[in-house]
Amino acid sequence: MILYLIKRLLLMIPTLFGITVITFLIINLAPGDPAALKAQSATDALKGEAAMAEVVDQTRKLYGLDQPVYVRYARWLKQIAKLDFGNSYRDHRPVIRKIAAALPITLTLNILTVLIVYIISIPVGAYAALKARGWFDRLSAILLFILYSLPSFWVAMMLIVWLGGGDYLNLFPIVGFMSDNASRLSWIGWIGNVGWHLVLPVTCLTYASFAFLSRFQRASMLEVIRQDYVRTARAKGLSEWRVVWHHALRNALIPILTLMGTLLPGLLAGSVIIEQIFAIPGMGRLGFESVLARDYPVIMALTFIGALLTLISVLLSDLLYVLVDPRITFRRQT
Amino acid sequence: MNSSQSYSALIWRQFKKGRLAVAGLIVIVILFVVAILAPLLANDRPLMMRSGGRWSFPAIHLSNDLRGVDFKVMAGEKKEGLFMIFAPVPFGPNTYDLPHVLEKPNRVHFLGTDGEGRDILAQLIWGSRISLSVGFVAVGITVIIGILFGVLAGFYGGSIDLLISRFIEVMMCFPTFFLILAILAFVGPSIYNIMVVIGLTSWPGVARLVRGECLKFRSREFVTAARLAGARNRRIILRHLLPNALSPVLVSATFGVASAILVEASLSFLGFGVPPSSASWGSLLSGAQDFMDVAWWLTLAPGFAIFLTITAYNVVGEGLRDAIDPNLRT
Numbered sequence: 001m002i003l004y005l006i007k008r009l010l011l012m013i014p015t016l017f018g019i020t021v022i023t024f025l026i027i028n029l030a031p032g033d034p035a036a037l038k039a040q041s042a043t044d045a046l047k048g049e050a051a052m053a054e055v056v057d058q059t060r061k062l063y064g065l066d067q068p069v070y071v072r073y074a075r076w077l078k079q080i081a082k083l084d085f086g087n088s089y090r091d092h093r094p095v096i097r098k099i100a101a102a103l104p105i106t107l108t109l110n111i112l113t114v115l116i117v118y119i120i121s122i123p124v125g126a127y128a129a130l131k132a133r134g135w136f137d138r139l140s141a142i143l144l145f146i147l148y149s150l151p152s153f154w155v156a157m158m159l160i161v162w163l164g165g166g167d168y169l170n171l172f173p174i175v176g177f178m179s180d181n182a183s184r185l186s187w188i189g190w191i192g193n194v195g196w197h198l199v200l201p202v203t204c205l206t207y208a209s210f211a212f213l214s215r216f217q218r219a220s221m222l223e224v225i226r227q228d229y230v231r232t233a234r235a236k237g238l239s240e241w242r243v244v245w246h247h248a249l250r251n252a253l254i255p256i257l258t259l260m261g262t263l264l265p266g267l268l269a270g271s272v273i274i275e276q277i278f279a280i281p282g283m284g285r286l287g288f289e290s291v292l293a294r295d296y297p298v299i300m301a302l303t304f305i306g307a308l309l310t311l312i313s314v315l316l317s318d319l320l321y322v323l324v325d326p327r328i329t330f331r332r333q334t
Numbered sequence: 335m336n337s338s339q340s341y342s343a344l345i346w347r348q349f350k351k352g353r354l355a356v357a358g359l360i361v362i363v364i365l366f367v368v369a370i371l372a373p374l375l376a377n378d379r380p381l382m383m384r385s386g387g388r389w390s391f392p393a394i395h396l397s398n399d400l401r402g403v404d405f406k407v408m409a410g411e412k413k414e415g416l417f418m419i420f421a422p423v424p425f426g427p428n429t430y431d432l433p434h435v436l437e438k439p440n441r442v443h444f445l446g447t448d449g450e451g452r453d454i455l456a457q458l459i460w461g462s463r464i465s466l467s468v469g470f471v472a473v474g475i476t477v478i479i480g481i482l483f484g485v486l487a488g489f490y491g492g493s494i495d496l497l498i499s500r501f502i503e504v505m506m507c508f509p510t511f512f513l514i515l516a517i518l519a520f521v522g523p524s525i526y527n528i529m530v531v532i533g534l535t536s537w538p539g540v541a542r543l544v545r546g547e548c549l550k551f552r553s554r555e556f557v558t559a560a561r562l563a564g565a566r567n568r569r570i571i572l573r574h575l576l577p578n579a580l581s582p583v584l585v586s587a588t589f590g591v592a593s594a595i596l597v598e599a600s601l602s603f604l605g606f607g608v609p610p611s612s613a614s615w616g617s618l619l620s621g622a623q624d625f626m627d628v629a630w631w632l633t634l635a636p637g638f639a640i641f642l643t644i645t646a647y648n649v650v651g652e653g654l655r656d657a658i659d660p661n662l663r664t
Contacts, residue, residue: 019508145645157619
């Protein structure tokens, strides 16, 4: 078990390395020169090409942009190892601080999303499998398919118009993570306030994954139900509830857990649009703003962390798989 | 039961049995036709006109003496011997009609007008060109690169496989949309860049598929037979391997088009897509955002267009997947 963990961690290293290489290569695609961009805004008042060129040069040296590519890469790697992602080009604040501020928000959003998706998809998929080809199965298939095809930003806009600040109902706030004076609320009140703000964004993030996961759950459940042990359990006279819950569902859940690894990174990317629409200061929005401003350190850090989170979630779901399924051991069979 | 039938004919027969899938295919074909015929469907220049005894087709080709002419005004003048046929939607995507701004759907503008008086239906029709072209080109790139790497990895195996598999794994770790955004920020969001970038970020999935199929078929008898028959080059074996490996790729490509269209719409929505001079469905939606308090219905048309297109491709993809599955043969 521990050996498996160590082996997996070791396998992660070359992948991690590859991630840093690719991230760095991408950033260097840029034709724009951040030093020039930076200098331009600062030296608008300055006249004369010479003065401008000198400022650009100095800025370049300051950020170490005058070194060849591999030197910059090695330097960046060393910094990363110390968890120092440098300072943002935009406002000179340390990149880590910015990300550390945004990360918990995005994580909250995504973890809530994953929880809700699982809580809803598993029963839906399981029931559709139990009553296969029945009305529930067919109806849910159509509904889920429609949900899957709806573009998330359209749904977000429709929700804002109908349920948010528009002319119709005004049930939910449409901007931000919490109200302005939320810090004055009690602990419970604060959670309630944040939750109230998150209803619409989380809705937009969850509905697309329902289809995928409940389909999977249905397929897995169908396979399990056909097994002999389920038939035996039923023949033994166990109640349907016990058969389903204790025997069938548990086994059907196993492949679903591994999907968690693939769900999370998709959510990270999907949050870019949703966070932008609902003005939530999370990583997606930070990423978008940095991309607009060509803020290299932040973009690199975000891409790296995104890929890192993906790796970690894949590792976690693999571990979960091993924990949950007693048939899987990694000791050599003697 | 049946006389020998080619594989593709078999799949087509199975596909036809699904009503929903066929409906999706019809929608796709209609969209395709609309996109190709866009200049003939929505144009502020007449399709055909006769003036002073001479015929001309201003919608397709504008001769120099007709440049800058406002054809509607000309039609209104009712000169002698003037004859004009306009397109079904007599507005171009960039025809400003400032007196008629933010109109609800009416007789003149079938789907209303946007904040600058442009006809929504015309913009939808021309926008389909962008969505469809981005979808197909991006998926084309994805499939070509994916097949290349997949075959290299699956067929040759060994260290090449190891290297390519690592590469695929690394690429799949990146959150796709954010990666696309990042690359586009650096190379600039033009329509060609968008196509290429979307294509470059989706190939790992296809490569994995192809690799799996190649691994599966590598040890089959027909490959051994071909080798024994002195297959001149690996190329010939690829001609045996590839046709079998392609069916899941076709399914993946169909879903890929839907996904590419969605990504393009999202990019345009965020303001990072095609330049605003060419109307894209996503930019239509983002334009509608500004007027949500006075004209919220502006979001309905482009959103529904995106939804319909994506649904059609998804339905066809599902239908294809079921048609290929040998367990579901009826």
